[in-house]
Amino acid sequence: MLNKFYVAAAAVLLFSATSCQKNDAPVQEETITNDVINSVKAMGFSTQNIMATEGGYIVEGDIFIPGSDLKRAHNGTILRVGESEQYRTTNLVTGLPRVITISVDSKLPSSYVAATDDAIARFNAENLQITFQRVSSGASIAIKAAPRNARYLASAGFPTSNGNPYNQVLVATRQIGNQPQATVATILAHEIGHCIGFRHTDYMDRSYSCGGSTANEGASTVGAILIPGTPAGPDPNSWMLACIGSGQNRPFNNNDKTALAYLY
Template sequence: MQNKFRLSALALALLIAGASCKKAATVAEEPNAVTQEVVDGIKAMGFTTTGIQATDGGYIVEGDIFISRNDLGRNMQGAILRVGQSEQYRTTNLVTGLPRVITISVDSRLASSYVAATDEAIARFNAENLQLTFQRVSSGANIAITQAPRNAQYLASAGFPTAQGNPHNQVLVNTRAIGSQPQSTVATILAHEIGHCIGFRHTDYMDRSYSCGGSTANEGASTVGAILIPGTPAGPDPNSWMLACIGSGQNRPFNANDKTALSYLY
């Protein structure tokens, strides 16, 4: 059975603070601790509360989606139109100001193999002749690909476009988890996260078990929106680049349905 890289957080460890002999210790709550208030806020946004992971500036939900702390409790209007179980979906916010060049940088701390994989991911998008084109730059990019925190329990993560029509500005990669995967696999992972940055949700967001295995897990519509992209299939799509999980060594270039979705949006 093929091992799966999950674009999902691992089970969170519970840290139990012990009392010191004859002296009670007071532990300050971490700014991004996963408190009940945080869980309630994420649930109110419509995301699953299973496997929430605290990270710099916010939380990782549904495996690879970044939610900033400032977004919790914010009254955001979303939309959902569901047909079938596995189709391409987009968020309410998309990148605007088309035609537009989106610049991408790769942190110098990352190995040169990530530069090559980024160039491959960029080439995949640019081959589709969209109104969004992508270009790698050394600094000042719209999307910065950088190292995830050392304690990260996800493969990679990204967020969704802003209300102002800009792409999410960061992709975090867990180099320890990705390991020595071939360039095509890393390019697929990066293209997937860039897909989130420009407004794509998981193709199988309504049932993550389709690509991740295990029990049925609906990610929820959420306040960011889960809007069916016209022209994409009403049935399962086993090769989409936006499936939630990917097998070790697997390559997922855009399939025909992905290309339809990209063309429709951009």
């Protein structure tokens, strides 16, 4: 049976542990206060397993929320795909058409370059108003190594209020281990999805892909927009599902493509 792991909104896949950024020092556990929990819930994120990290918090396994955002009002929309929903955040990438550059830190194994190129090709094949290009430096999105002591597989954040994508994806190489290129490409494409404004497809019930008890946090302060023409019924193969099995590959399915085309 495949192991389940969280992919991110920002965290991407959780095999057996979790990770983000370069730091080998022991992590001192920080108490998550009720104020933090309530703010995370008000933003519409799951309050299960919130992790404190430098500058903010990791929620839903891979989504980075800056501490400064916890008290900010959020008025966004949700994109639904059938009975399994595609969600977006308040902010999206603007200034379209636009090329978004991506770099891979030289400290990462060379296999991440190939996986990044695979992820980029998946997006570019959709003929969107955003295209992606790998560069050596000065990128819009930098893929970097997470700290060795991080407790997630990968993480990313959401677009900024000025219409730029979130600027980094952190990957825990020791967590992802010897996963095949297609799996790593799926993880990276998932985190890039967060960077351009996508939330987890099964945000309303993470047990759909992760198992366990039902986890429905509700729409909170965001509304909902149904994407016309999408089929009813579960969507078991979306690239933005919260969890994925070890060795699994999730290229964009038809609902993913509809959601991407709707936004970009």
